Amino acid sequence: MHCGRAFHLGVIEGWKPAQTPNNITFGIAFHEWAHLDALGDPLAMATARDTYGTIPCIITHSNLTKNYLTDVCCAAKLRSSPYRVINYGTKNAASELQFHCPINDDMVFCGTIDNLVTDASGNVYLRDYKTTSKTPSDFFTTFSRSNQFIAYQLALSLHAEAFTGSPLSQYKVLGTIIEGVFLSKNGVKFETSAPILHDKATLDFYQAKLEAFETPANTPDGLFNGTCRTCTFFDYCNGDKSGYIQEAYQPVED
Numbered sequence: 001m002h003c004g005r006a007f008h009l010g011v012i013e014g015w016k017p018a019q020t021p022n023n024i025t026f027g028i029a030f031h032e033w034a035h036l037d038a039l040g041d042p043l044a045m046a047t048a049r050d051t052y053g054t055i056p057c058i059i060t061h062s063n064l065t066k067n068y069l070t071d072v073c074c075a076a077k078l079r080s081s082p083y084r085v086i087n088y089g090t091k092n093a094a095s096e097l098q099f100h101c102p103i104n105d106d107m108v109f110c111g112t113i114d115n116l117v118t119d120a121s122g123n124v125y126l127r128d129y130k131t132t133s134k135t136p137s138d139f140f141t142t143f144s145r146s147n148q149f150i151a152y153q154l155a156l157s158l159h160a161e162a163f164t165g166s167p168l169s170q171y172k173v174l175g176t177i178i179e180g181v182f183l184s185k186n187g188v189k190f191e192t193s194a195p196i197l198h199d200k201a202t203l204d205f206y207q208a209k210l211e212a213f214e215t216p217a218n219t220p221d222g223l224f225n226g227t228c229r230t231c232t233f234f235d236y237c238n239g240d241k242s243g244y245i246q247e248a249y250q251p252v253e254d
């Protein structure tokens with residue numbers, strides 16, 4: 001991480017800004033709809049709209065209204081995709097799957113995967129939704145070496161080793177596909193990336209880095225490496241803590 005103090009504030013102490021930018025809450029609401037839709041919940045849309053309306057928003061993108069959210073979710077529902085969520089439409093849908101893997105005595109590697117999906121041949125992939133105001137050209141190439149997806153692929157194999165009876169352990173996942181949701185004032189466009197695959201050497205390298213990871217000292221490194229300007233904790237670090245809230249660590253279940 002770019003700054004030891006930022007690591008302590010965000011990861012260890014659980015501080016985060018009380019207000020979330022509108023584009024982020026839009027993405028959260030869309031993910032909620034996609035999850036509830038996968039579970040077959042008839043109230044998926046109403047819940048997503050409610051989420052979008054109740055999380056504090058800073059308006060940064062005037063196009064991101066509740067009606068636009070409805071349009072995007074409806075378009076996603078109608079979209080014909082070569083991939084389908086495993087157990088789609090049931091309470092066992094492979095959606096919002098939490099993983100956690102003990103790395104050593106001090107560290108647990110954890111996160112949430114949007115979906116596991118299959119193609120027409122029965123191959124299984126991990127799918128991640130990205131809502132963005134960017135345009136499709138070259139969008140996916142920026143993720144070819146994404147830490148996030150290397151981590152997910154590694155996490156699935158580590159989780160399977162640690163929890164052999166868990167639902168996540170049943171599947172051999174070939175790689176990641178990204179479902180791009182491209183937002184614009186002219187409407188929404190969907191595109192699916194080609195599968196992103198990481199070889200064993202990449203996964204081994206990442207695992208070695210994880211195992212060697214040590215908690216950084218709580219020092220304001222950003223003052224010296226130029227990253228304060230874009231830091232989430234800039235106000236906090238400069239004595240104004242009013243715009244922040246602290247969330248307790250929420251352990252996940254097997």
Ligand code: SF4
Pocket residue numbers: 003004005006219220221222223227228229231232233234235237
């Ligand atoms: S404002 Fe700078 S020193 Fe403070 S946490 Fe952020 S990066 Fe670190």
